[in-house]
Amino acid sequence: MKVTFPRLGSMHIFCKAIAETAGIPYILPPETSRKTLTLGVLHSNECICLPFKIILGNFIEALQMGADTIVMVGSGPPCRLGLYDLVQKVILEDMGLHYRWLTIPPRFSWKALWKNHEETKDLRKELSARNVLFFPYGLWMGWKKMMACEALERLAMKVRPMELKKGETQKRLKKALSLVDEAKTQKTVEEAIQNGKTLLQEMEQDRSRIPFRVAIVGELYTVMDPHINRGVEQKLGELGVEVTRTSWFSTHILRSLRKNKADRASERVRFFEASKAYLGYDVGAECNISIGEAILRAQEGYDGIVHLMPFACMPETTASGILTKVGRDRDIPILTLILDEQEIEGRIQTLLEAFVEMLEWKRKAA
Ligand code: SF4
Structure with missing residues (x-):
């Protein structure tokens, strides 16, 4: 096997x-x-x-x-x-x-x-008996490593807009994730988290910068996978944006386990409730969550929203129409990126640069 x-x-x-x-x-x-x-x-x-x-x-x-x-x-x-x-x-x-x-x-x-x-x-x-016996421990180790990876990715989102050398955060994040991947025991996982955090925090940064705050919402695979979204998270960070997202593997696992009241999963409940201002039913997948999150982020003072969706995705096509209205009603810029198999890396970079430039104008005008 x-x-x-x-x-x-x-x-x-x-x-x-x-x-x-x-x-x-x-x-x-x-x-x-x-x-x-x-x-x-x-x-x-x-x-x-x-x-x-x-x-x-x-x-x-x-x-x-x-x-x-x-x-x-x-x-x-x-x-x-x-x-x-x-x-x-x-x-x-x-x-x-x-x-x-x-x-x-x-x-x-x-x-x-x-x-x-x-x-x-x-x-x-x-x-084998060993496989069965160690499976629960395996699940626990997997969970521990997943939480470690997510903590490091979140930290990278925070420090990336401050980096002095473009691409340095990504290089260090890759190294930090590989330390977690290679760890074999609980103790070495803990050490890998600490070393990974130090690696990211000790990077040369310009702490005087005030980054824009942008939330990435949308279809879960597209939000979570940098290959599918062509590195949108990294690109935005390198343009001086502190990115937030609530779609993580742990969020979706907790949701499957119906732990909706627990920490991050409960955010989804808030987003779903907020989406009711525009939607009277559950469209499916992440549609309601994308809308609800955009509404709440606007209330929290975020500078913008990037909405990611695969071409022909039914729930997110519905969301994108409503998000246009949310953007107008709540005065928050929303950029929808439709992803397919075409080579669109350059186009995405241009769109993101234009989006960030618009955020700069908005900040100056405020
Ligand atoms: S329809 Fe949309 S949400 Fe569903 S799997 Fe396809 S891309 Fe994902």
């Missing part, structure tokens, strides 16, 4: 930690590249959303490297994510690739647990 999983943001560090700690063999898909996207695009319907194509590309690359078991998150309607696993299975079978599939349910229910039980029947026979 060799398990694999999608490669999105720093999520692979979490999955890798579980597999390594529990002693489960795994294949890490290569870092998402043009080749990954090309493979995904080649084997998908052109109208399907971008995350589908990238995840499919990750799976094809991992299966070609020898993986035989795919672990994928599921979802429900109306978002197409609910159909990802069904459609991807058909495509991979048509390609003659052999694999077993394990869906992680989006919500833990008896029905989902039963499905999971059925899917893992064969897999369980291949697990």
